[in-house]
Amino acid sequence: MTMKNEYLAIVNPAAGFGKCGQMLDAALARLRASGVTFEVALTNRAGHATELAREGWQAGYRRFIAVGGDGTAFEIVNGLFPAAEQIAPPEERPRLGFLPLGTGNSFLRDFTDRGAEHTLAALANDQRRPCDVIRLRHRTGEIYYINILSLGFVADVCTLANQRFKPLGAAGYGLAVVLCLASFEKRVYHLTLDGVAQPDTPPTALLIFNNSKFTGGHMMLAPHADIGDGQIEIVRWSADRFDFIRNFPKCYDGSHVAHPLVWQGRARRIDFDFAGPIDIMIDGEVMTVHCESLEVLPSALEVVV
Numbered sequence: 001m002t003m004k005n006e007y008l009a010i011v012n013p014a015a016g017f018g019k020c021g022q023m024l025d026a027a028l029a030r031l032r033a034s035g036v037t038f039e040v041a042l043t044n045r046a047g048h049a050t051e052l053a054r055e056g057w058q059a060g061y062r063r064f065i066a067v068g069g070d071g072t073a074f075e076i077v078n079g080l081f082p083a084a085e086q087i088a089p090p091e092e093r094p095r096l097g098f099l100p101l102g103t104g105n106s107f108l109r110d111f112t113d114r115g116a117e118h119t120l121a122a123l124a125n126d127q128r129r130p131c132d133v134i135r136l137r138h139r140t141g142e143i144y145y146i147n148i149l150s151l152g153f154v155a156d157v158c159t160l161a162n163q164r165f166k167p168l169g170a171a172g173y174g175l176a177v178v179l180c181l182a183s184f185e186k187r188v189y190h191l192t193l194d195g196v197a198q199p200d201t202p203p204t205a206l207l208i209f210n211n212s213k214f215t216g217g218h219m220m221l222a223p224h225a226d227i228g229d230g231q232i233e234i235v236r237w238s239a240d241r242f243d244f245i246r247n248f249p250k251c252y253d254g255s256h257v258a259h260p261l262v263w264q265g266r267a268r269r270i271d272f273d274f275a276g277p278i279d280i281m282i283d284g285e286v287m288t289v290h291c292e293s294l295e296v297l298p299s300a301l302e303v304v305v
Contacts, residue, residue: 007038007063007097007123008056010049010076015068015102017169023101024067027116031065031099034124038065043072053079063095065123069102074145074283077301081133081144085297096131097123097304103169104284107147109214110227111305122304130299131227134211136282139290143282146301148221149209149294150281151189153244156180158281173216184241190274193234193267205244206237209270209294213254215284223254224264230298231266238263270294 009028013021028040041052053064053076064080066073073096080094087093098119100108105115112118121127136143150158157176165172186203208215210222210233225233238261239247250256257264270293277290 001060003062003092004060005037005063006061007036007065008052008061009038009040009065009067009099010043010052010056010072011040012043012049012068012072012102014043015072017103019103020068020101027067027099027101027120030120031123034120036123043068043075047075049075050079053077054083055079057083057094062092063097065097065099067099067101069100070104070106070147070284072102073098073107074147074285077133077144077146077283081135081297081300082142085135085300087300093300093302095128095302095304104215104217106214106217106219106284107212108305109218109220110212110225119305126304128302128304129228131301131303132211132230133297133300134209134232135295135297136289136291137293137295139277139292143289144297145211145283146227146303147210147212147283148215148281150215150221151207151278152187152204153180153184153206154208154215154221155279155281155286156185158284159279159286162286181241181245184244186238186240189236190272192271192273193265194269202238204236204238205240206235208235209233210235219251220254221251221256223257227303228299230296231268232270232294232296234263234265234267234270236263236265237261268296 043049066076084094100115157180161173161176186205191198210225212227213220213225215221222233222235272291277288279288
């Protein structure tokens with residue numbers, strides 16, 4: 001099979017409540033003018049970007065551009081893996097660039113607050129770096145991500161917003177936050193980190209497993225995460241409701257990790273001992289799965305940032 005040198009730009013026109021489709025022609029024209037060569041594939045339903053990325057990989061594409069938001073990048077990553085998991089030579093590993101025309105674009109916040117202006121320049125200058133990919137194994141399959149897996153409060157908020165308030169956009173997310181605070185719940189999550197079981201796990205309000213720092217666009221939930229260190233950054237927050245409410249705004253600058261009831265850790269592999277399926281938020285997507293383990297695939301992807 002002949003490897004292709006151009007990018008495959010996978011576009012979600014519906015990203016950002018349709019904003020992506022409105023901005024698409026101008027953004028792609030600027031990208032072409034910068035000298036980047038690419039083909040375009042448009043998605044038309046949920047999960048379509050995964051199919052297009054998988055087909056592109058099989059056709060010889062190794063360079064991809066996620067045109068949309070975090071959900072578009074998430075779907076592309078899950079189209080590239082597990083096929084790309086065993087690729088050894090760095091020059092053959094998949095490369096992922098971004099045109100952030102969606103809503104959150106949390107992953108890119110680790111590198112820039114300039115959005116498309118930055119990523120257009122990064123693509124034109126072939127400005128890239130290695131990025132770990134995290135594999136979630138669950139009872140019925142595997143999911144891959146590059147940003148965050150969240151259990152507890154953030155997952156509850158995102159699940160509620162997606163199920164009941166999605167048409168309201170950001171306002172629906174805010175309403176979900178209020179309702180989840182009103183029904184505040186803590187749970188015990190049993191973990192084994194790199195083969196060592198964690199004893200005396202406290203009831204927990206928020207538990208996240210991060211590859212990068214930001215989620216929700218501007219929340220720095222894992223300020224010490226590094227996409228290329230071969231580690232999963234873990235943040236566990238065990239505060240009660242009113243303490244959690246009082247300190248939650250600190251998540252926006254990362255200072256919440258100084259709270260005495262916040263624990264931070266790192267691991268290359270995490271095993272879960274859960275009784276059944278739970279709601280999770282993974283790179284902006286919500287789902288209910290029976291989680292079994294997380295494992296880092298070091299530098300399995302190159303990101304153009």
